[in-house]
Amino acid sequence: MDGCFGALSAYALVPAALCGADVRRLLDQAEALVPSLLLAYDNPGLVLGTALGTGPANGRDRLLIADDGSGPAGLDRWVEQLVAESTGKGGGGVVPVVVEGPAAPGFGATRDVHRLVLGAPAEGAGLAVSGPLGALFLLWEYAAAVACRVIGVSPFDRPAVREAEEALSGLLRGAEDGTPPVVIGREPVLVDGEVEVHATGDMLEGAKDLRDVFDAFSHAAPSDGYIAVMAYLDTADDTAGLRPPLARRAAHDRDAQVAFGLAPRLLHSTGQVYKDGPRTGLFLQITGAVTADVDVPGRPYSLGTLQLAQAFADLRALRSRGLTVVRLHLRDRAAGLARLEAALGG
Structure with a gap:
């Protein structure tokens, strides 16, 4: 089996062995x-799975995940994907939010959430999970299946992931006959430096700059909800500074959580729970202009066009459900990110 439930299968172990694991x-x-x-x-496994599965019924559908640095690097993101993919459907499930550590903004002050530390128990955290990596893979897969049983959903069904893939295929379908795909955006509602702001509805009415945009976002988040930052950028872009200041604002204004993820990975992980899970999220999508693009072999489009098409497919899927999405487009990635950080720090 592939996906997160295949961590101990040949699907995952063969490439791991080839990498020297x-x-x-x-x-x-x-x-x-x-x-x-x-x-x-x-x-x-029963203890962890039951804690996760009974959370939504008790008003605790957000799971804050903090790695204390004592375990394998990247395990927090794997847990995030496993929980989001398996539980997030039917309008319910568990929304995982990975934070920088137990001392991260928003981890300690929030009500009605599960706080989980990957490592030694920490003050204020109700759950702590540690152990050797192989055992952790099995434990979490077992617990996720138990949680889904409690919630009443199939852990293996991923309807929103399939929908996003089909929407992307629709945008790229014309490319099969040699026609480049066309991704058409609207005029921005405002421009602040190198950042365009695209939105529908009246949530940003009266906003004059990015500070106003972030203020409107943090005020609009429901107290039992979350803000998801979805960055259609590259790992080389310096996005590490975006989540903490926005999390401080959201925690102060509405006691909401802030999740951050890089695409296209998030489409196959948190994208499932964002679309089909609890309808308590606000979504901030970030796209960026490409300066050094690369053509996709055998196709009449580039990687930059493919990345933008993925963003638009995701945007359409979220808005089709009546969810609020604001897109920030960076005309220049470095300058745009610097402008975002400046606005968040004000």
Whole structure:
């Protein structure tokens, strides 16, 4: 099985082995956990899965995930994808929000959320999970399946992910006969430096600059909801400074959470729960102009056009559900990101 539930399958282990990972050790670690997962009591998978699965019914549909730095790098994002993909459908599920650590903005002051630390228990965190990597893979897959059983959804169904893929295919379909895809955007509602602001509705009515945009966003977030920043940029772009200041604003104004993700990865992870999960999210999409583009071999379009088409497909899917999305387009990526950080820091 592929996806997050295939972390210990050949689908994941073969490339891991080719990269030099000790696959036998991972499997031995997972096997050592199996007896604990067969217990009727003191079963860590049942405990974790039940805590996650009963959260939405008790008004706790947001899961804050903080890595204390003691475990494998990147595990927080894998957990985020597993929880979002498996539980987020039917208008419910668990919205995972990865933060920078237990001391990150928004982690300690929020009500009605599950706080989880990957590592040693931390003050204010109700859940802490640690152990060897192979065992953690198995534990989380087991717990996610239990949570989905409690919520009443299939852990393997990903309807919103398929929808986004189909929408992208529709935008690119004309390229099969040699015609470049056309992605048409609207005129911006305002421009601040190198940043265009695109929005529908009246939420930004009266906004004059990016500070006003961020103020409107943080005020509009429901107190039991979240803001999702979806960056259709590159890993080389310096986006690390965007989440914390926006999280401080949202926590101060509305006690809401702020999630951050890079596309296209988020389409196959949090994209599922954003579209089909709890309808309590506001979405801030960031796109950027491409200066050094690369053609896609055998296709009449570039990687930059493909990236923008993915963003527009995602935008349409969110807005078709009546969800609020504001798109920030960076005419110059470096200058635009600097302008965003300046506006958030004011």
